[in-house]
Amino acid sequence: MDKVMSNKKIIALYVLPSLLLILAIVYIPIVLTGYYGLNEWNGIGSMKFIGFDNYSALIKDHLFWSSAGHSLLLAVFSALSLIVYLVIAMVLSAKLKGANLFRKIYLIPMLLSSVAIAQLWLKILHPTNGILNSILESLGVDNPPAWLAEPNLVLFALFIPILWQYAGFYILIYYAALKNIPTSLEEAAKIDGATSLQIAYKIKLPLAMEVIKVTIVLAVVGSLKYFDLIYVMTDGGPNGSSEVMASYMYHQAFKSYDFGYGSAIGFFLLIICLVATWVIRKLTASKDTIQYS
């Protein structure tokens, strides 16, 4: 048995294709991104090594910092919206008839491509013919805003389709986690006279904590690398007011042909995502121990 199961040739045959692929498509590019960032390069001609110039320029680039700020703002919105999703999942898991159907309906937007979602919401948010402003006008709002054209509103307006797209996904995860909690715990608490709110707060919430941590990481890191929807809906506009890190990188590399600077942004994005993952894990881990102690 052991001899058969430690056949080196077979192991190599099974593992190497995928391993080489992931090294070539994920790991080598990551190293190269860091290296390209040290060069001045238009993507076609020869590279010129310039050391950390791109990175120091990046640190002084207020456009980059504003795009990073926008990404961060979206991450905060996303993390906050998790509370709403959790409440809805709690409601759904309260042994309601039709919970399954609701859960499926909620999930539908998640299955559609970001491009289709972006195009649809461009129409919904259209200043004169969009459904949102038609509704607002019929409710007596005189001059509803041109959502995506207002620098102060555009990020909030973009967050509506993001909410719409991911609601079902997070509700589904929370619902699955809550359903995994043994009903005996809830029943025992009920007999002891606990109210539904107490059960939700004192029993369900702590037991779903592991999953909640995962979703915080998913939501924050997901928002930091948000791209498709913003690229299609505003392309970073008006006047850079909805530019995020990934779209800024894309513009620098594939529109301004500054591949070195684009790579520096890409490398920064990688570091930020990894650090964010690590920090959130640390933070949520310490919270957890406080709760159980």
Next chain:
Amino acid sequence: MMSGTAGQLKGGSVKTRSGAAGKIGYVVLYIILIAVAVFQLFPLVWLLFFSLKNNQEVFNLPPLSLPTHPHWENYKKVWSAGNIDVYFLNSVWITIVATVLTVVLGSLVTYAITRMKWKGSNLVLGLFMVAMMIPVHSTLIPLFSMFNKIHLIDHPLSLILSYVAFNMPITIMILLGFYYALPKEVEEAAVLDGCSVNQMFFRIVLPMTSSVLATTGIINMIYNWNEFIFVNTFISSDKFKTLTVGVQNFIGQYTTDWGAIGATLMISILPILIAFLFLSDRIVEGIAAGSVKG
């Protein structure tokens, strides 16, 4: 009645009060759930409506009015005027090839990691798991120049390789738990009968994991079907574009014809909606399984 009596037997008033409050509570809960459902479905219903209207109807009739004479010609127009059929077929075959490759290669790796004995299996597993945290965007520029060097820019293989690599970690992650739970006895018996590892994997293990293969397959299909940034960056000629990018460019030509835009969008999302109608349980299960990464 029954619960009323039971409540009274257990010392009543508390029970009945919570029953009445419970009813109001349930109504409130349903109102919340229905409000969310309306928010999730309403944009799609509106899309369907305006895809069947002409511009005059879109702009002059109340937005929620049903199309009086459904303009099915919107659909005919966009299907025959652009390359939607080409994009559609590209999406289908690229999605299928990438999905099958990911699931088969992922199964082989997971099998070697969970069932076979070798040094470094943990390290390899770690490499796959860490890759899950790496943002696609950070690899985009080097991938572009690498594919450019080996003449894979504007070639579907660049998409397939990228899809397989980036979906491999989540696929392995879902498969792992399943493989760990497979009973060892089956393999032991097979080895005693003189089965080779290959026979064991393809004839015994793969069929045993068919349900989780379906789950990972569905996750992969949804990701691949909707992928945007790789197609947008790597592919330039119309004959290789997939639906997401094709739709995006196509709509650019119809910025003012809302009916045509609506029809194009409906065509691009219809396959997913139909699949959802038939496979919703599997899809829900697949997404739930895929989400527990991290």
